[in-house]
Amino acid sequence: MKPLIVANWKCNPSTFAEAEKLFLAVSRGASKTGAEVVICPPFVFIPGLSAITKNPVKLGAQDAFFQEGAFTSQISINILKQFGCKYIIIGHSEKRALGETNKIINKKIKACLENNIIPVFCIGENRQERRLGKTSKILKSQLKEGLKGISPFNIGKLVIAYEPIWAIGTGNACDTDKAKEANIFIKKTLTDFYSGKNIQKVRIIYGGSTNPDNALSFIKDAGMDGLLPGGASLDAKKFVAILNKF
Ligand code: 13P
Secondary structure (H helix, E strand, O other), X not given: OOOEEEEEOOOOOOOHHHHHHHHHHHHHHHHHOXXXXXXXXXXXXXXXXXXXXXXXXEEEEXXXXXXXXXXXXXXXXXXXXXXXXXXXXXXXXXXXXXXXXXXXXXXXXXXXXXXXXEEEEEEOOOHHHHHOOOHHHHHHHHHHHHOOOOOHHHHOOOEEEEOOHHHOOOOOOOOHHHHHHHHHHHHHHHHHHOOOHHHHHOEEEEOOOOOOOOHHHHHHOOOOOEEOOOHHHHOHHHHHHHHOOO
């Protein structure tokens, strides 16, 4: 399967003109990549970028609400679907830090799957938890709560992003050994929760200070199925350099 590279632009750039320029530069640069490429811009840029989206770049979103109706400020999955969003990042640590709970994350994952959208479910420990040797415990509880009630049939559609919080935006990516350990632990935990072949279809990707120099090793050495770059995805040259590793 092609490596999946999901760009999380977060709350950047500040104007649509810059977003369009970046999107077009990445689209041009991505023409020869062997990766599956998804760009997740801020919500308000999605309609404009959907009009200029072309292969191989796909559009995604950084979040979505699980319902429609009287929910001021929220954006539903259906609103996003009409603009061609195929993937939605759910449970990013920066959302969790603002109060998003495992319970809400679980509802959002279910809503994505019910609407044929692929959730990119983010999990990861913080520095203190890693230091205290609690990484496995944290990953297991995030997986358990986030995946509550998700059927063995649907589980195979999921993408899980391992994003250790201490590696995000720091320039200090996780060692490939640690990423490999987390990858194996996530797979083992999924097999404890589910039986059947669908588990093997779950894609596990890595995010946290990825760049053109370390991108390949997360796939080759840590066995990841893809990457979730943040900062590097805002620089067309860097992001295209990552894409062209594959
Ligand atoms: P950085 O690549 O900037 O560390 O961000 C990673 C991330 O949070 C992607 O979701």
